[in-house]
Each structure stands twice: as structure tokens, then as C-alpha cells.
Amino acid sequence: MALRRIRDPATAEPLDRGLVVWFPGPHSFTGEDCAELHVHGGPAVVSGVLRALGRLPGLRPAEPGEFTRRAFHRGKLDLTAAEGLGDLIHAETEAQRRQALRQMEGELGRLYQRWSETLTQALAHLEAYIDFSEDDNVEEEVLSQVDAAVRALEQELGAHLQDGRRGELLRGGVHAVIAGPPNVGKSSLLNLLCQRPAAIVSPVAGTTRDVVEVSLNVTGYPVVLSDTAGLRDATDPVEREGVSRARDRLQRADLVLAVLDATAVPTEPAALGAAVGSLVPPAAPCILVLNKADLLRGDVGALRAACTQGPPVPPATLLSCKTGDGIERLLELLGQQLAQLCGDPLAGSPSLTQRRHSQHLGDCAAALARYGRHRARDLGLAAEQLRLARRHLGRITGHVGAEDVLDIIFRDFCVGK
Numbered sequence: 001m002a003l004r005r006i007r008d009p010a011t012a013e014p015l016d017r018g019l020v021v022w023f024p025g026p027h028s029f030t031g032e033d034c035a036e037l038h039v040h041g042g043p044a045v046v047s048g049v050l051r052a053l054g055r056l057p058g059l060r061p062a063e064p065g066e067f068t069r070r071a072f073h074r075g076k077l078d079l080t081a082a083e084g085l086g087d088l089i090h091a092e093t094e095a096q097r098r099q100a101l102r103q104m105e106g107e108l109g110r111l112y113q114r115w116s117e118t119l120t121q122a123l124a125h126l127e128a129y130i131d132f133s134e135d136d137n138v139e140e141e142v143l144s145q146v147d148a149a150v151r152a153l154e155q156e157l158g159a160h161l162q163d164g165r166r167g168e169l170l171r172g173g174v175h176a177v178i179a180g181p182p183n184v185g186k187s188s189l190l191n192l193l194c195q196r197p198a199a200i201v202s203p204v205a206g207t208t209r210d211v212v213e214v215s216l217n218v219t220g221y222p223v224v225l226s227d228t229a230g231l232r233d234a235t236d237p238v239e240r241e242g243v244s245r246a247r248d249r250l251q252r253a254d255l256v257l258a259v260l261d262a263t264a265v266p267t268e269p270a271a272l273g274a275a276v277g278s279l280v281p282p283a284a285p286c287i288l289v290l291n292k293a294d295l296l297r298g299d300v301g302a303l304r305a306a307c308t309q310g311p312p313v314p315p316a317t318l319l320s321c322k323t324g325d326g327i328e329r330l331l332e333l334l335g336q337q338l339a340q341l342c343g344d345p346l347a348g349s350p351s352l353t354q355r356r357h358s359q360h361l362g363d364c365a366a367a368l369a370r371y372g373r374h375r376a377r378d379l380g381l382a383a384e385q386l387r388l389a390r391r392h393l394g395r396i397t398g399h400v401g402a403e404d405v406l407d408i409i410f411r412d413f414c415v416g417k
């Protein structure tokens with residue numbers, strides 16, 4: 001790295017004074033010889049330098065992600081690491097950054113590489129058995145070792161696939177939906193959580209019709225929060241459409257914030273649980289918000305007790321959107337649910353982060369299952385399934401047949417990375 005006067009090579013006119021860096025291959029990011037000019041950021045300097053560079057023969061601006069793509073082709077990183085780098089550039093929350101960094105540093109790639117090596121070894125043993133078993137050079141027990149290795153891999157893969165979409169949720173954001181009857185303060189809750197008047201609040205029941213969406217960072221986890229129309233049998237056709245959109249969102253929610261009016265709910269746990277159950281799809285993780293707590297009169301002990309009662313009552317809290325009382329407890333409950341949904345990005349084995357990965361892993365698992373079915377009848381067919389399984393893993397890391405996905409992966413990169 002040297003401080004130099006930077007001149008236009010054609011006219012010798014000085015354009016700037018800045019740092020010039022030379023990265024000789026193969027230790028550069030792309031593996032090729034690379035040079036960097038660190039210039040002052042003013043538009044006249046930048047355009048002057050770019051114009052001068054543009055006149056050099058063979059020079060052109062890079063495509064988005066082209067540097068990373070070249071690094072991939074030179075074997076500097078595998079596809080999962082490249083995807084991790086893309087995620088790191090776009091990471092908006094702490095937890096997203098931790099997960100992306102782990103993936104960029106190759107942890108996910110190494111996991112898939114290890115599985116691929118297991119398959120290669122199993123396949124080699126199986127082929128040896130097929131070719132040489134008649135000469136008695138290969139022991140019968142080789143076969144049972146192959147079986148055991150495939151079964152163990154099948155189990156590990158199954159567990160990885162069943163991680164509840166944790167990595168994907170963390171990467172794309174948890175879709176949380178605020179739902180409840182009309183006028184309980186759903187829009188007020190959205191506004192309180194995002195700290196701006198994103199949704200219209202009014203005393204008129206049936207105010208919200210469109211789904212209102214905001215992006216939030218809750219204790220490091222990314223959340224896409226939606227406010228929806230109050231659920232009721234509406235007569236107005238526009239409101240009916242709103243309710244139908246609300247139900248649609250509810251079906252697809254990763255997490256539901258069920259809002260009820262604290263002054264109008266039963267305190268008896270079974271009845272309270274049933275009131276929530278009538279709103280929320282049974283499988284969805286849920287937090288119950290008993291809003292308008294500022295309007296409660298008399299003893300609230302029974303209601304508070306119901307909040308901490310546990311099933312059939314979901315994790316619950318009293319809240320007043322008007323005074324803000326109870327918001328800390330709500331954020332605490334939210335944080336707990338998000339940690340459960342997304343997992344700790346630093347703990348355990350690296351998470352599955354992309355739909356693309358789960359598709360190939362699903363295909364790999366299916367091939368392993370077919371191995372089990374062919375194994376007793378036809379060793380040749382069984383071996384073919386192991387080859388297929390390895391191919392599917394190879395497509396995730398980019399070791400086989402990745403050309404078709406490269407454009408998709410590098411499209412989202414910024415120019416210059």
C-alpha cells in the first residue's frame with residue numbers, strides 16, 4: 001500500500017492523491033492479481049478517476065457480485081460461504097450478522113462437505129464389495145458398516161432438516177401477526193412497537209382493513225410485524241375483504257400476537273385459553289396481550305395470575321398502549337419466543353438458511369431412503385442412490401452443476417463485491 005499522486009495516464013493531469021494497494025494472486029480475495037485505488041469521495045474525483053480508468057484497454061466496471069463469483073470459480077469459497085457473504089452485507093440485526101458470519105467462514109459448507117465425504121467413503125466400500133466380494137477379498141461386514149454410515153447420515157440430515165426453519169427465519173425475518181377482535185388496540189400496539197404512527201388508530205370498530213407491515217429489530221432478531229383487520233362477521237364488503245386478508249395472514253404467521261380487551265375477558269384460565277383458541281390457528285406460537293389494562297378497576301390479581309398460568313393460556317401479559325405500562329414484559333416475552341424460533345446463531349451446528357439448501361437436502365434424504373429399499377435386492381441400484389445423494393449435496397456447496405444457480409445467488413450482491 002503506497003500513498004501516490006493519481007494521474008490520468010493519457011493527459012498526465014493529477015486527479016487525486018490517495019492510497020494504491022496491490023494484492024498479488026493467489027492470496028487476493030478473488031485469487032487473481034488485484035489493485036485498489038483509495039480516492040477521495042467527491043463526485044468530480046470519482047468520475048475523473050473512473051473516466052481515466054475507462055480509457056484503459058480491456059477495463060470495464062464489474063457486474064454485481066463479480067468479484068465473489070470469480071473467488072468462487074477459483075475455489076476460494078464454496079457457494080454456502082458466498083451466500084453467507086451476501087447475507088452479511090444485507091444483515092440488519094445482530095443475530096443475522098452472527099449467523100451470516102458463521103456461514104461465510106464456511107461452517108455450513110464444512111458440514112455438507114463432511115457428509116459428502118461420508119457418502120464417498122460408503123460408496124467406495126460398496127463398490128469394492130460389488131466388484132471383489134466373489135474373490136473373498138472383501139468381508140461381509142463391510143456391507144453392514146456402509147449401512148450403519150448411511151443410517152447415521154440419514155438421521156443427522158433429518159435432524160438438520162427439522163430445525164424448524166430456524167436459520168431461514170433468522171435470515172428472512174420472523175413474520176409476526178397482530179390479531180384480535182375489532183377495537184381492542186391492535187393498531188395501537190403496532191404503533192407502540194415501531195414507535196411511529198404507522199397504522200391509523202380510531203375509536204371506530206373496523207378501522208383497519210389493509211394489512212399494515214413494519215420491520216423491527218427486537219433484541220437482535222428481525223421481525224416483520226403485521227397489523228390486521230379486527231376479526232368479526234363484517235357486513236361491509238370492504239371490511240369483509242380486510243377480515244379475509246387478516247385470516248390469510250394468520251394462517252401463514254410464524255408468531256401471533258393475540259390482542260384482547262383486558263376489561264372484557266374471562267379470568268378463568270380455561271375460558272381465557274378458549275377465547276385465544278377461537279382466534280389463533282392451533283399450531284402457531286402465540287403471545288396473548290391483554291390491552292387497555294389502564295381501564296381495569298378493582299382487583300386485577302386473578303387476571304395477573306391467569307397470565308402466568310401456562311397452558312391452555314399462552315404466555316401472556318397485561319398492557320396499556322395508552323400509558324405504555326407492561327411494554328417491558330411484552331418485549332421480554334417476544335424476545336423469548338424469537339430466541340426459541342430462531343435459535344442462538346452461535347450455538348450448536350450451523351442452521352439451514354435457505355430454501356435452496358432444504359430442497360437439495362430433501363432430495364438427498366429421499367435418495368438415502370431409496371438406498372435402504374434397494375439395498376436388500378440390488379446393490380447396483382443401491383450404489384446409484386448414494387451417488388445421487390452425493391450429487392444433491394454437491395449442488396448446495398457448488399461442487400457440482402451449480403451454473404444455473406450462480407446468477408440467482410450473485411444477482412443480490414452489490415457492485416464491487
Ligand SMILES: Nc1nc2c(ncn2[C@@H]2O[C@H](COP(=O)(O)OP(=O)(O)OP(=O)(O)O)[C@@H](O)[C@H]2O)c(=O)[nH]1
Binds near residue numbers: 291
Ligand atoms: N384506554 C385505552 N385505550 C386504548 C388503548 N389502546 C387503544 N386504545 C383505544 O382504543 C381504540 C381502538 O384502538 P385501535 O388501535 O384502533 O384498535 P384496533 O384493534 O386496531 O381496531 P380495528 O382496526 O378497528 O379493529 C382507540 O380509540 C384507541 O385510542 C389502551 O391501552 N388504553
Ligand SMILES: [K+]
Binds near residue numbers: 182183202204206208
Ligand atoms: K379502531
Ligand SMILES: [Mg+2]
Binds near residue numbers: 186201208
Ligand atoms: Mg386497527
